[in-house]
Amino acid sequence: MCGELRASHEGQRVTLMGWVARRRDLGQLIFIDLRDRTGLTQIVFKTDIDREIHEKAEQLRTEFVVAIEGTVLRREANTVNRNHPTGEIEVVASLLKVLNEAQTTPFPIDDNIATSEDIRLKYRYLDLRRPKMQANFRQRHEVTMAARKYLNDQGYYEIETPFLTKSTPEGARDYLVPSRFHRGKFYALPQSPQLFKQLLMVSGFDKYFQIVRCFRDEDIRADRQPEFTQIDIEHSFPHLDEFFMSIEGLIASIFATSRATLSHPFPRLSYSEAMRRYGTDKPDTRFEMEILDLGPLVGKTEFVPYRKALDTGGVVRAICAKGCAKYSRKQTDELAETAKIFGASALATIKVTSEGVQSTLEKALGKPLVVELAAATHALVGDLLLIAAGEKKVVEESLGAVRLQVARQEKLLEGPARWNFLWVTDFPMFEWSETDQRFVAMHHPFTSPVEEDIENGLIERDPGKVRAKAYDLVLNGSEIGGGSIRIHRWDVQARVFKALGLSDEEARQRFGFFLEALQYGTPPHGGIALGLDRIMTILTGEPSLRSVIAFPKTATYVDLMTESPSPVDQHQLDELGIVIKP
RNA sequence: GGGGACGUAGCUCAGUUUGGUUAGAGCGCGUGCCUGUCACGCACGAGGUCGCGGGUUCGAGCCCCGUCGUCCCCGCCA
Numbered sequence: 001m002c003g004e005l006r007a008s009h010e011g012q013r014v015t016l017m018g019w020v021a022r023r024r025d026l027g028q029l030i031f032i033d034l035r036d037r038t039g040l041t042q043i044v045f046k047t048d049i050d051r052e053i054h055e056k057a058e059q060l061r062t063e064f065v066v067a068i069e070g071t072v073l074r075r076e077a078n079t080v081n082r083n084h085p086t087g088e089i090e091v092v093a094s095l096l097k098v099l100n101e102a103q104t105t106p107f108p109i110d111d112n113i114a115t116s117e118d119i120r121l122k123y124r125y126l127d128l129r130r131p132k133m134q135a136n137f138r139q140r141h142e143v144t145m146a147a148r149k150y151l152n153d154q155g156y157y158e159i160e161t162p163f164l165t166k167s168t169p170e171g172a173r174d175y176l177v178p179s180r181f182h183r184g185k186f187y188a189l190p191q192s193p194q195l196f197k198q199l200l201m202v203s204g205f206d207k208y209f210q211i212v213r214c215f216r217d218e219d220i221r222a223d224r225q226p227e228f229t230q231i232d233i234e235h236s237f238p239h240l241d242e243f244f245m246s247i248e249g250l251i252a253s254i255f256a257t258s259r260a261t262l263s264h265p266f267p268r269l270s271y272s273e274a275m276r277r278y279g280t281d282k283p284d285t286r287f288e289m290e291i292l293d294l295g296p297l298v299g300k301t302e303f304v305p306y307r308k309a310l311d312t313g314g315v316v317r318a319i320c321a322k323g324c325a326k327y328s329r330k331q332t333d334e335l336a337e338t339a340k341i342f343g344a345s346a347l348a349t350i351k352v353t354s355e356g357v358q359s360t361l362e363k364a365l366g367k368p369l370v371v372e373l374a375a376a377t378h379a380l381v382g383d384l385l386l387i388a389a390g391e392k393k394v395v396e397e398s399l400g401a402v403r404l405q406v407a408r409q410e411k412l413l414e415g416p417a418r419w420n421f422l423w424v425t426d427f428p429m430f431e432w433s434e435t436d437q438r439f440v441a442m443h444h445p446f447t448s449p450v451e452e453d454i455e456n457g458l459i460e461r462d463p464g465k466v467r468a469k470a471y472d473l474v475l476n477g478s479e480i481g482g483g484s485i486r487i488h489r490w491d492v493q494a495r496v497f498k499a500l501g502l503s504d505e506e507a508r509q510r511f512g513f514f515l516e517a518l519q520y521g522t523p524p525h526g527g528i529a530l531g532l533d534r535i536m537t538i539l540t541g542e543p544s545l546r547s548v549i550a551f552p553k554t555a556t557y558v559d560l561m562t563e564s565p566s567p568v569d570q571h572q573l574d575e576l577g578i579v580i581k582p
Numbered sequence: 583g584g585g586g587a588c589g590u591a592g593c594u595c596a597g598u599u600u601g602g603u604u605a606g607a608g609c610g611c612g613u614g615c616c617u618g619u620c621a622c623g624c625a626c627g628a629g630g631u632c633g634c635g636g637g638u639u640c641g642a643g644c645c646c647c648g649u650c651g652u653c654c655c656c657g658c659c660a
């Protein structure tokens with residue numbers, strides 16, 4: 001194919017089919033770069049060799065689809081193009097057949113050419129012709145093949161589960177599918193195959209996987225799509241260390257497609273430690289800048305905001321931005337803005353310069369304390385301390401966000417690709433939801449609490465303190481997977497439903513089939529779901545999931561190419577018994 | 583549900599600050615010339631609902647109001 005010809009093919013007669021990537025017409029001499037998914041080859045047409053074919057080549061335009069027969073020739077030394085793998089040769093055409101003509105494309109089929117995202121999405125089939133996109137999807141293919149091979153070798157069966165299934169309103173909003181046979185009733189598209197994979201464990205398929213589409217009707221972000229793909233894994237009789245090891249092996253085989261060698265075992269961090277040190281449950285550990293506790297140091301201050309924070313169970317914490325004392329007022333204000341988005345009321349600064357410390361806290365805390373803070377946090381000349389006070393979670397998340405912003409500004413994430421994996425473990429089982437005024441499952445309601453908290457009645461007594469056997473896999477500050485050991489006893493499952501505020505009746509309606517299944521000999525089991533799209537985004541170095549999904553949707557759920565969603569015929573609605581409210 | 587950025591030629595953008603003659607550039611496209619180009623070169627040319635609607639004004643790409651679209655963030659995402 002086009003990208004494969006080398007000097008060793010000299011003299012061979014070849015047939016190439018592909019797209020005209022570029023035409024360079026020098027009059028009696030025409031070059032075209034012929035492109036297929038493997039790359040480019042230069043084709044030559046000369047009047048002194050074949051007047052007729054040269055005449056035909058004059059008609060060629062960009063993106064015409066052509067078939068060419070010709071002879072591979074080694075190029076003269078001074079005409080070799082070192083920028084292309086095929087640059088040592090060219091094909092002198094003896095036959096040219098135009099298989100199809102093409103209109104001028106709305107944007108060039110070329111990498112490094114900025115084109116707005118909506119135009120690219122409207123003409124996605126053209127966007128996908130670009131070499132970078134071709135490379136992304138080739139790699140995605142290699143990754144799924146590697147995953148299938150690895151999991152097969154480990155004894156997993158790939159088993160499909162239904163897309164038309166039951167709505168289970170816990171969690172994300174469901175996509176609903178109306179039933180024609182059962183007017184007024186609906187299927188839901190799965191948010192994940194969670195219950196089915198657990199039922200497969202009940203069925204005795206003790207190792208299952210599936211590369212499967214999941215659907216969630218929540219607002220889209222750069223790292224989210226309404227439909228996305230998971231590598232879904234579940235196994236029975238789990239041993240957590242062995243399971244982590246085998247998932248690390250899977251990740252290693254996936255990253256081998258990028259010729260990356262990973263060091264494992266991956267580090268583990270508890271949820272609370274991740275929050276305390278990095279202000280997020282998905283820390284980016286490619287750089288340090290950990291959050292520091294100033295509580296003990298400012299413990300005696302009379303400064304009202306800090307006094308109040310400490311007296312009401314809150315915290316005073318900081319990060320030390322290396323070399324950022326040079327930041328202007330505008331820059332520190334911007335960081336404060338970030339902190340405010342996450343709820344912090346202010347972001348104080350201490351700049352350590354060769355002339356001493358300068359701080360927005362100088363009047364409030366007094367110079368000696370400011371100097372002491374700088375010393376205690378080991379801030380050096382040129383460093384900038386950023387300080388927030390208030391409710392623990394707010395301070396953690398605000399400083400976590402500021403930490404990332406500083407890292408981006410200071411280009412701490414650039415340079416050669418680094419793969420910093422991390423298991424985050426020991427999540428709380430429940431989280432209080434202000435909107436719902438009840439506890440909700442932090443992972444999902446099928447996650448097992450730790451044994452001790454099941455036995456000691458903590459589920460009923462103090463749900464907020466129950467620990468879960470849940471874990472996330474984090475890569476470079478992005479959550480690429482999450483899973484848990486599941487509940488395999490129906491009585492425990494019933495207690496968890498109750499803690500979530502589900503009445504017996506509701507639990508029976510929604511999950512009755514599942515509670516019943518748990519009573520017929522369910523093995524202990526657990527698993528994980530890896531976000532394939534996010535893994536691919538990181539692996540290909542793309543800024544957005546959209547570059548690794550062939551036909552993605554916009555932030556408002558629209559497919560700009562097919563123009564879906566779209567209205568449907570009245571006839572279709574009538575059949576379903578659906579009336580559209582104005 | 584909330585906040586922010588953007589929308590001018592096929593594409594990427596300038597022009598908006600301070601309203602004023604015929605709205606520009608690069609790339610692409612068309613035609614012609616060109617036998618060693620490879621982001622070919624040179625010459626000429628075509629190409630505009632300044633997202634859409636309304637308002638202010640003698641006059642709006644520029645000001646005001648509304649609206650649509652794209653992107654990013656908070657909320658949301660078990």
